[in-house]
Amino acid sequence: MRREFKLPDVGEGLTEAEIVRWHVKAGDEVKVNQIVVEIETAKSIVELPIPWDGVVAGLMADEGQTVEVGVAIIAIDTAEETTVAAAAAEDMVPNPPAEGAVEPGAHGSPAPKEERQAVLVGYGVKTGASKRRPRKQPPTGIPSGPVANPDRVEVAAPPAPESAPAALSAPPEARTTVPAAAPETARQAALAKPPVRKLAKDLGVDLTSIRGTGPQGSITREDVHAAAEPVRAAPRRDEERIPIKGVRKMTAQAMVASAFTAPHVTEFLQVDVTATMEAVRRLRTLQDFAEVKVSPLLLVAKAVLTAVRRHPMINSAWDEAAQEIVVKHYVNLGIAAATPRGLVVPNVKGAHALSLPELATELAQLTETARAGRTQPAEMSGGTFTITNVGVFGVDTGTPILNPGEAAILAFGQIRDMPWVVDGELAVRAVTTLALSFDHRIVDGELGSLFLRDVGAMLEDPLRMLAWS
CATH class of the missing domain: 2.40.50.100 (RNA polymerase II/Efflux pump adaptor protein, barrel-sandwich hybrid domain)
Known part of the structure; x- marks a missing residue:
């Protein structure tokens, strides 16, 4: 079968x-x-x-x-x-x-049940009305030779399936006479789905001029784009056009929605992280971290989780439909990751309940999976707070856009040696810049400032993470 x-x-x-x-x-x-x-x-x-x-x-x-x-x-x-x-x-x-309209050669389907x-x-499974797509038959054939009446054309009846009884097969002489094709009829002769027809209309492509490469000669999106390409490419042959699809398309839609829905505010803080860098070096020598990579991002994540516990409102969401602010007493910590197919933001579920070695392991697996392009949709849903590590690209800071459904996002800039005043003396220290963007409907300037200050204080002196945990 x-x-x-x-x-x-x-x-x-x-x-x-x-x-x-x-x-x-x-x-x-x-x-x-x-x-x-x-x-x-x-x-x-x-x-x-x-x-x-x-x-x-x-x-x-x-x-x-x-x-x-x-x-x-x-x-x-x-x-x-x-x-x-x-x-x-x-x-x-x-x-x-x-x-839209039923495609040529398509039969009706049974009522949904x-x-x-x-x-x-x-x-999982779900229960609901299931509708079957109408079965497709080969496109009707239109004779290419001359016809007796120029105002009428003959359309051959669609051939019956091979498995159909002989009695049900249409005899060769069976033909249906219809009026000569009007503009709408000519367009229907091209086998294409309604979304493909709309795409062709938007791009100014005549479907009747395309030879379909899909099943049964149907016209696909790729066929329409290929037909439109010569027209688009004619003015500038030194340009490259990249289709907007997949992860990039979803990211673009999400960022536009976020930017024009939540009023963004961004604050910046430079921090002396010399002590954090020393703590990272010491953690790498411990047996508990022998199998995982320890980076400054681990301690930034731990500082964020600790600061969220001190300021729960930063870890919330705006529910427009219910007109409520939803404060989440758990943290699904998102880490923005750049991949060849675009930016993805998988998150560590229940990060607030993990020990430091467990957090290190989860971050390492999350990053490895994202870079390999294997992040699953479920791993990117339900985030509550995001960190974007722009420092790995040699960037000091930025103004990050909120991940939809979250109230705040922290950008972690590169760590570099800078002149710094320590106890009244000029010294060379490891310094980074933090940038916190937040939804000003939920987070006011005071809360945003207190949260950012606490994260900076813990990175300046990692012992505060123990004191405040």
Whole structure:
């Protein structure tokens, strides 16, 4: 029995994803829960397992292709027997309802029914109305030769599936006469989904002039972009255009929403961190930290967690719908990480309850996973406070934008030797600059200043972390 595995929504309400890498090819044997493909969503790269045993009949999407949720991406030939588990897996992804007009050659689908919908492993199950996407048939053929009446064209009836009984097959002579194509009819002759049609309209591309490369000759987003490229590239051939998608697209949308929703205020503080650098060197010699990397960021994170305990309002969120400020008595500490695909902000869940060695281990794993592009959507949700380490790029400071849903973010600048006055004498000390941006609806100048002062004081004298913990 041939089964088609459809691109799932991995639990974040996403509508599309890019095929990054296939782990299998046609003819390969696969086992249940074997990873067969990597996709890039708007949040991160996700590995997808296959829900059946069988043999790969074919790959239905190419690497680099953007596919909508609910579209089949791989076909598997399985055993004839259909088990309950397999039946549930076959409908792993609820199909979205058809958008706009029905595509040519599409048949109606049964009425939605209330049923248990299986979703991707690790994201639980849900119950709701499941709608199946109308089945697609090959596009109707339009004769290319001359016709008897120039005002009318003949459209051949769509061929019946090979498995259909002979009695149901349309005879060759069966033809339907329709009026000559008007502009709207000509546009319908191009097999494309409503989102693709809208993209073509926005880019000024005529769909009837494109040869589709999708299933059954359908026109894809890539086809539309390829058709539009010569027009866009003509004025300037010394320019490069990079599609806005995936992580970069999500980051851009989140930052714009944050910047124009929360009134940002940023304060700065220069700190002598000579004692912190000495504490880092001593921690590296301890057996408890033998298996993890100890960096100044570890003590900055510990100072932030301690300061949050002293000033809980800094770790809160603005609930516009309920008109409430939600103070969170736990800390999911986000660490902004630059990756080849853009900025991601995974967070350490329950960071406030971790010991220093445990915190060091979590930060190391978080950073390694992010740089490898393996951060999962669940690891980036639910953050309550973020640190962005701009110092690793040789930058002194910046004005960070809040992560949506959080009240504050701390930028940690580079540590460098600077002249500093110590006990009335000029000395060379290790100095960094901290920048705290906060939502002025929640955090006023006094609270922001007290929090930043406390973080700076603990980095100046790490013993204060013990005293204030």
